Amino acid sequence: MKNYIKADEWNIIEEGFDPHLNKISESIFSLGNGRMGQRANFEETYTGETLLGNYVAGVYYPDKTRVGWWKNGYPEYFAKVLNAANWVGIEVKIDDEILDLATAEVSDFKRVLNMQAGYLERTFSARLKSGKTLKVKSTRFCSIADDEVGAICYSITPLNFEGKLTLMPFIDGDVKNQDSNYDEKFWDKVTDEISGTEAYIKLRTKKTEFEVCTGSNIELYKNGEKLDFNPEAVRKEKFVGQTFSVDVKANEEITLVKIAANLSSENYPKEALLKDTKSVIAKASAKGFDTLLKEQSDAWAAKWEESDIIIEGDVSAQQAIRFNIFQLFQTYTGKDDRLNIGPKGFTGEKYGGSTYWDTEAYCVPFYLATAPQEVSKNLLVYRHKQLGKAIENAEKLGFKHGAALYPMVTMNGEECHNEWEITFEEIHRNGAIAFAIFNYIRYTGDESYLSDFGLEVLIGIARFWKQRVNWSNDKQQYVMLGVTGPNEYENNVNNNWYTNILATWCLKYATEAAEIVKTQQPEKYNHLLKSLNFDQQEFTDWADIIEKMYYPQDEKLGIFLQQDGYLDKEQILVKDLPASERPINQKWSWDRILRSCFIKQADVLQGLYFFEEDYDLDTLKRNFDFYEPRTVHESSLSPCVHSILAAKLNDEARAYEFYLRTARLDLDDYNNDTEDGLHITSMAGTWMSVVEGFAGMRVRDGKLHFNPFLPDKWKSFSFTIGFRGATLKINITENSINIKNNAGVDLEIGVRNQFFNLAGNAEINVNNAALV
Missing domain, CATH: 1.50.10.10 (Glycosyltransferase)
Structure with a gap:
C-alpha cells in the first residue's frame, strides 16, 4: 500500500519524482474522453521504467491465443485494445543534451490532475549533466467537448544558461502492446504527410484492418509572443515529426502548443480519413489551446453538476470518490x-x-x-x-x-x-x-x-x-x-x-x-x-x-x-x-x-x-x-x-x-x-x-427509497442523481435527510419506509433520527 498522493478535494497531487512509483503514477494520472485516452507518460524522452499507452476506443487486434494445451471450443484469439500512435511526444535538446528525467537531477517535481476542469499539469526543474538547469511546465488534456481532439501546452525556461534549444514534436506509430502474445507489432503504415507545422500518419491494424489517422499542428511562442518558424520534416518507420531550433537566454520562456486528433475508420470512410483529420485539426487549431481548455472546463462542470458526491469532513474520502467518478466518465460517455x-x-x-x-x-x-x-x-x-x-x-x-x-x-x-x-x-x-x-x-x-x-x-x-x-x-x-x-x-x-x-x-x-x-x-x-x-x-x-x-x-x-x-x-x-x-x-x-x-x-x-x-x-x-x-x-x-x-x-x-x-x-x-x-x-x-x-438508495415499485446513515468521520454527504425525469440533490447529515427536486416532476419518496410527496421544484427535509 502506497501513500504518496496528497489529499485534496479536487486535485490528485504528486510532489517529488520517484522513478520507482512512475508506472503507478502513469496509471493514476491517465487521461481520456470516452473516444481515446492515454497513460500519463512524459512528453519528453524518458529512458527509465515506463509503460507507454495511447488508446483509441473500438480499435482492437485478435492476438492469437497462446496456451499450452488446446481444448475444443477455445477461442482462437484474445482481442486487445491496441497501443496506438503516441501523439504526445516532444523531444527536447539543449545544445547537444537530451532532456531525460531518468538521467537528469530532478527537483520541484509536481504533477496535478485537475479533476474539476479535466486536465493534467506537470512542473519540474531539471539539472543536466552539463550543469545547465531548466524549468518545464506541461498542461494537456483529452477534450470531452470534442472527443477526437487532444492538446498540449509545453513550456521550457532556461534558468542558468543561454544556448540553442531544439524541439522535435512527433507522432510515433511504431509501437507495440506490452501484452502481445508473440511480441508482434499490430500496425502497418498506410500513408503519412508532413507540411510545415502539420504532421499526419495513417496506420492500419493487421487482420482487422481498422484504420486510424493521427495528426497534429504545432505553434511556437517566446515569452507569450507567437513566433514564425520553419520546422524541418522528420520521417522514420511509422514515425513523423518536425524539428527546429531556437536561441534562448536565461529566463526566456519557450512554449510549444501541440494540438492533435485521432480519427478512426469506425466513424469515417477510410479514403477520407486523412482529409477529415486535417479538417478537425484546422478547426481545433483555429480555436487555440486556451479556448479548447475553456470548453473542456465547461464540459466537465456540466458533468459534475449531474454526478458529484460532496463529502464534508474527510478530504481523503472526498478526493477518492471524485477520482473514481472522474475516471469513469473519462472512460465511457455513452455516445x-x-x-x-x-x-x-x-x-x-x-x-x-x-x-x-x-x-x-x-x-x-x-x-x-x-x-x-x-x-x-x-x-x-x-x-x-x-x-x-x-x-x-x-x-x-x-x-x-x-x-x-x-x-x-x-x-x-x-x-x-x-x-x-x-x-x-x-x-x-x-x-x-x-x-x-x-x-x-x-x-x-x-x-x-x-x-x-x-x-x-x-x-x-x-x-x-x-x-x-x-x-x-x-x-x-x-x-x-x-x-x-x-x-x-x-x-x-x-x-x-x-x-x-x-x-x-x-x-x-x-x-x-x-x-x-x-x-x-x-x-x-x-x-x-x-x-x-x-x-x-x-x-x-x-x-x-x-x-x-x-x-x-x-x-x-x-x-x-x-x-x-x-x-x-x-x-x-x-x-x-x-x-x-x-x-x-x-x-x-x-x-x-x-x-x-x-x-x-x-x-x-x-x-x-x-x-x-x-x-x-x-x-x-x-x-x-x-x-x-x-x-x-x-x-x-x-x-x-x-x-x-x-x-x-x-x-x-x-x-x-x-x-x-x-x-x-x-x-x-x-x-x-x-x-x-x-x-x-x-x-x-x-x-x-x-x-x-x-444512503441506502433503492428502487421499489417504481419509487425511490432511502435508508441512510452518516459515517462517523463525515459531517455530511450529498449527491445528485437523475430519476425518471427529475434531478434530485440529496443531502444527509447526522439528524436529517434533505431531498431537493430540481425539475418539474412530482415524485413520491420513501425514507426509512415512510413516504413523502416531493413536488416538482420543491424539497423535503426529514428528521433522520426520528425515523430510526
Missing part, C-alpha cells in the same frame, strides 16, 4: 452504442481492454443515476447488437435452438477468453446481462425496451439456462454441473448457489417480460416469437426448472452453500492467515488455492445483493457473517458488495471499512497492481457503496 467499458479503461493493457460482466453488474447502476438515460441504454443495446454472436458462442459449445451464451471477454460479441475454467464455466455472466435489463427498466420505467430489444435477449439467455441444467434422478431436482462462480478460487464446481439462483431468476424474468410485451405490444410479441421459432412449451419447461431447481444449503448453519461440498474444505478464517502469505494469489500455488475455503470475491453474497428483497435480514446476516470472514477480497469488485450489504445490516463500521478498500484502491495502490492500470469498473462500486450503501 456510441458500439463501445463499452474495459476493466482498465484507457489506463493500461491488462484484460485487453475488452468487455466483461463488470459493466452490467457494477457500471450500469452508476450511469443510470448520473447520466442521461440514453447512456445506460446504450450499454444494453451494445449487448443486443451482439446477440447473434452470443448464439454462435453457445453453438460452438454444443447448445442449440437459439440458446445464447454471452462471452466472458469480448470486443465484437465473440468469446475471446481462453482459460477453460472461465471461458466454458463462468457462465453466470449471462445472468448479469439479464439483470442489467431488469435494473434499467426498474430504474427508468422504460418497459418499451423489452419489446424493442430486451425480450429477444432474455429469451436467448433463458434458452441457454434450460439446456445447461440437467435432471438428477438422485436428487429428483434440476442441477447445474461444472461451473465457476464469481469466486474464481473455485473451479469446475457443482451447483454454485449464485449461478443456480441466477439461472432460475432469468427464467422467471424472461417469462414475466414476455407477458409484459404480449400485453403492451401484441403484434410485436407475435412477430418476435415467430421469428425466434418459439414454442409455448418452452414456458412450461422453464416453469418446471424454476419449481424444481436444487439449491445447496446447510440447515444447521442456516446458510446457502457456495457449492456442493464447500463445507468439506478445511474451514480457516482470513484473520488467521499470516500476513506473509497474502495475497494468496501471489503467494500460494493454484492447487492450494483451489483446495482452500478462501473466497476471492462476493459469490453467495453477490446473489444476496442482487435479490435482497427475497430474503429477510436474519438470512442475510447469517450468510454475511459466515462468508465475509472467509473472503480475501483479492478482486477489486469485492469490497463494494460487502460494504452495501454491511450497510443493509446496520453494521456501519464494516460498511465504512469495506468502502475505504474500494475508494482508494488505486490512489493508494492497495493491491500492489495499479501500475498495470486503474480498476475502472470497480470504481463504479465505490459510487454504489456511497449511494446504495450509506
